[in-house]
Amino acid sequence: MGEPLKMYNVSVIIIGKNVSKTLYECISSIKTAISFDSYINLSEIIYVDSNSLDDSIKIAQANNVKIINIISSFTTASLGRFLGIRHAKYNKLLFIDGDMVLEKDWFSKTNTLIDTHLGIVGDRYEILIKNDTIIKEIPHFYNYTNFQKAPKIGGFIYFNNSQTPSANFSPFLREEEECDFYAKIRSTVSFYEVPYHGFKHLNRNLSGQRLLSYLQPYVKMGYLLSLFKSIKEGYFLNYSVIQKKYIKSILISLLTYTLPTYPNFYSLIIILLLTFSNQKSDIRGVIITSIAFPYKLITSIYFLIKYRNGIDLEYSFDSLQFKEKIML
Template sequence: MGDSLKTYNVSVIIIGKNVSKTLFDCISSVKNAINFDPNINLSEIIYVDSNSSDNSIQIAQVNNVKIINIISTFTTASLGRFLGIRHAKYNKLLFIDGDMVLEKDWFSKTNAIIDTHLGVVGDRYEVLIKNDTIIKEIPHFYNYKNFQKASKIGGFIYFNNSQTPSANFSPFLREEEECDFYAKIRSTVSFYEVPYHGFQHLNRNLSGQRLLSYLQPYVKMGYLLSLFKSIKDGYFLNYSVIQKKYIKSILISLLAYALPIYLNFYSLILILLLLFSNNKSDIRGVIITAIAFPYKLITSIYFLIKYRNGIDLEYSFDSLQFKEKIML
């Protein structure tokens, strides 16, 4: 039987919080892509809402998609994906955010690939929006040029979990949750970059307060929580491969704070930066992370102590209410 006659069953998991301006376009694009591929047999769209204060839920209801409504005040993108996997029917899972628009031909281009390679990520068309006006477009944000193994992954993921049915996201992570997920499964599944667009990202989050976010206690510490979990659960080797930038930052920070009197100290730091950094932006990120490392280490340890008995979770799905504790 040729690929043209083979059929696929797909679960699309959309996550969002206060995405009323983009959610309709996101859902419509997913439906169009499903209808465009004649080889898709069965499909479902699940929208996971993280306690929105706008009318995102109502938009999802009008569009007749399944809804997981997180009622708890503790919400993360990772928790949304965690619940989406838990309630999805099918092995082929597309993760997309509510501020993304799926390319119409995504499934038709990748469904044959996903059976063999299990994990696929596509290029991103970035659209920067301020005050409802497009101020800039970046057509090839990731600039994928070849079909090759992905070193890292982001929020847009097409994944066949037939080989790793128990794999899931770490729901307490606020950042780096995708790379943490990748580290968990990398020994079994490698993601591949494909050299064509997967989605448009309608980016309205242009606050420019990235540096100030490091001052917030529970922000920018996902890489450390993921590091602790990788050591605890036995996937540190994969973590160290995927998160080389953070390993480098930790090493530089330890050297900077512990060995400032070492004669060749600054030369060593410079050599490390040049060896492991690809561009100026990468170097800047490594330096900022290294400077903030002691503070983030303290807040990470405090977070682990505070939630050592788990995090209360309450959500609804398919007219049912769920209450449980999710463990770190």
């Protein structure tokens, strides 16, 4: 027989920006899941808000959760998680977005796994919403069918930082921050997929809005910045394992834009594409990435130059004001 379950404590970190339509349901689902697991002793819910213009903060206040309010103009999802970890009380950390609804039995199903495996990700029930109407549901978005090591992770993360207490997100990344975080700790912690749902995603950010995000400065350039970060801080090998698709995408992009000078590279690009993946979606992603590569490269370089002296951060937490400079 295994060891009996022990009581444990958990911190839940919600990040959000203009999530007033979903935040109440998100918070309520977390409280329900905490109550459902009788082995949870102490808990806290922290909502990190990124300059919302709606009633997100008022909703969080009305539901008695701790609030970190980012006041400075620079905001990222990664910065939200960075501040959440910094102010969380407990080692067991659940990261969730404000448009996600936690499954009632998530904690009760994972309360033994989180001590043994330290990092867990669950399947996603995707709900596409347009004009407040559900237009499509995808019950198994990730299609996790077995308990196995996760090759990469997304925004829903359950993490025990007892072995890596200093680990944190890179706050300036606007994209791919989760895999960058995983690369930092991969030598100590492996994340595991579990074959059951962790959350429902109330997705109002449909394809048209995602395409518009490419036109905003600095937004869709994250993998180049995270690549730079991994090289600078010495975790490139772990990063290259987790982000091997992106590494190949970068290689293909570089080869593509040297074709006018070296036309023989055509054959090498074809070989790379053929060996890249059996999935058409992966090949399509590489092609799209290659087309956008010059823009991503230019904006990444400009970003590094603009913020070479750091980013001024101002935020409030528990009625206290904090000001500091975050270095790249």
